[in-house]
Amino acid sequence: MTFADLGLSDELLRAVETAGYTEPTPIQAQAIPQVHMMKDLIAVAQTGTGKTASFVLPMIDILSHGRRRARMPRSLILEPTRELAMQVAENFEKYGANHDLKLALLIGGVQMGDQVRALDEGVDVLIATPGRLMDLFERGKILLTGCELLVIDEADRMLDMGFIPDIEFICEKLPTTRQTLLFSATMPGPIKKLADRFLTSPKYIEVARPATANINITQFKVAVTARKKQDVLRSLLLKEDVQTGIIFANRKTTVRDLNKNLRRLGFASGEIHGDMDQASRMAELALFKAGKINLLVASDVAARGLDIKGVSHVFNYDTPWHPDDYIHRIGRTGRAGATGRAFTFVAGEDAEAIANVEKLTGLKIPVFTLDDAAEQVETAPALPAAPAEVEKPAREDRPRRSEGRTRRGEQRRDQPRKAEAAAEERIRPEPPQEAPRAPAPERSQRVEPAPRRHYPADPPSLPGEWNGPVPGFLGISAL
DNA sequence: AAAAAAG
Numbered sequence: 001m002t003f004a005d006l007g008l009s010d011e012l013l014r015a016v017e018t019a020g021y022t023e024p025t026p027i028q029a030q031a032i033p034q035v036h037m038m039k040d041l042i043a044v045a046q047t048g049t050g051k052t053a054s055f056v057l058p059m060i061d062i063l064s065h066g067r068r069r070a071r072m073p074r075s076l077i078l079e080p081t082r083e084l085a086m087q088v089a090e091n092f093e094k095y096g097a098n099h100d101l102k103l104a105l106l107i108g109g110v111q112m113g114d115q116v117r118a119l120d121e122g123v124d125v126l127i128a129t130p131g132r133l134m135d136l137f138e139r140g141k142i143l144l145t146g147c148e149l150l151v152i153d154e155a156d157r158m159l160d161m162g163f164i165p166d167i168e169f170i171c172e173k174l175p176t177t178r179q180t181l182l183f184s185a186t187m188p189g190p191i192k193k194l195a196d197r198f199l200t201s202p203k204y205i206e207v208a209r210p211a212t213a214n215i216n217i218t219q220f221k222v223a224v225t226a227r228k229k230q231d232v233l234r235s236l237l238l239k240e241d242v243q244t245g246i247i248f249a250n251r252k253t254t255v256r257d258l259n260k261n262l263r264r265l266g267f268a269s270g271e272i273h274g275d276m277d278q279a280s281r282m283a284e285l286a287l288f289k290a291g292k293i294n295l296l297v298a299s300d301v302a303a304r305g306l307d308i309k310g311v312s313h314v315f316n317y318d319t320p321w322h323p324d325d326y327i328h329r330i331g332r333t334g335r336a337g338a339t340g341r342a343f344t345f346v347a348g349e350d351a352e353a354i355a356n357v358e359k360l361t362g363l364k365i366p367v368f369t370l371d372d373a374a375e376q377v378e379t380a381p382a383l384p385a386a387p388a389e390v391e392k393p394a395r396e397d398r399p400r401r402s403e404g405r406t407r408r409g410e411q412r413r414d415q416p417r418k419a420e421a422a423a424e425e426r427i428r429p430e431p432p433q434e435a436p437r438a439p440a441p442e443r444s445q446r447v448e449p450a451p452r453r454h455y456p457a458d459p460p461s462l463p464g465e466w467n468g469p470v471p472g473f474l475g476i477s478a479l
Numbered sequence: 480a481a482a483a484a485a486g
Binding site for chain 2: 080081082107108109129130131132134135157160161162163166250251252273274299300301303320321322325
């Protein structure tokens, strides 16, 4: 199976090839022909499965016929967060390189002027978060009567965020003879109802949850007390030789405080959460993608869908309350065939949350103890997929420091070095008496076989194969 | 419980 088998145009195939992809993922293979035939579609799939390209590619072909008109966008894609909307826009630009298509990105937190001007000139595709779309609609800047293709992405997340009334409102403004695509990771009742009401005899496709089955991610849990979290994190960051890591916390205040402390300790870290203005959100993300900072402290705004190449580690500074968020968070690493390591801090009150995570993933997460930090790294539990007797986790899988990467590597090492000395002195073995014992390390077992995804090895972002100066973090594709 | 989204 190749992209050429899916009925895509030659221009599009060229763009796909330029991007370095040859083989469609399962969802692409199923969805693209259906969308191409202008049929409705319900796809149960998450980001990381190649979902975005499964609608962006055929949409480009569909939109290549016809003309745009002022204030009457020809298609609309709804996204739950601003960053996801930006990412879809980048995909459109990448794959639409050989087409004359205009898009407008309608998200909050930025000036409306450019968005209004783009609408006035006419666009083929509108990529929007609901709030700003509604705002502009109410100001009379958009007519949706010419919009014949609607994509509702991450529908279940939209539901969580209370966007369903807005989506219903928008659906009613679109012509009834239109094509509607609905993507959702799960299918709770209200989403089924939404689909019944606004889709016409849709094809239903479902692909496996990716992160639960992603054997590229080595997972650990770490027993901590609330007041030792910072020390444990600092120690782990140094011992793990973290190249690029995202640290998730449950609260925005925690994100802020933690980033401040990491910076004070000399780490090259940044932060992203919803209380920051959009310019700062974008700036921090850009710094991270460019490798100017190698740690990003984040709220769940960054948990889903964000595709940042080369993230070697994910730390859950807090166990997420909702098990789905665990899957999303750790899915920021181990992407595109690379390996990744995910550590989840479990304090006493997180017992139930982590149990729910293990139930959901069907995986007993091995315990990683830091009683003797120096030793523990060497005797950490094995890869979840391997028998428990294996001595070393797959550290060899991770990139070796090569001369080529020193430019950035050195920058990063210098700063934490001070912290390292301090850490050696102060953090030393933490007698675990008051630390809650996490459940005993059990033989980890995988419950379902991991379906292999097909990723091109072409872009120079796979750790271990890269010898040049700084790995590019700019690739955004969710193919 | 928190976070996300309009200003």
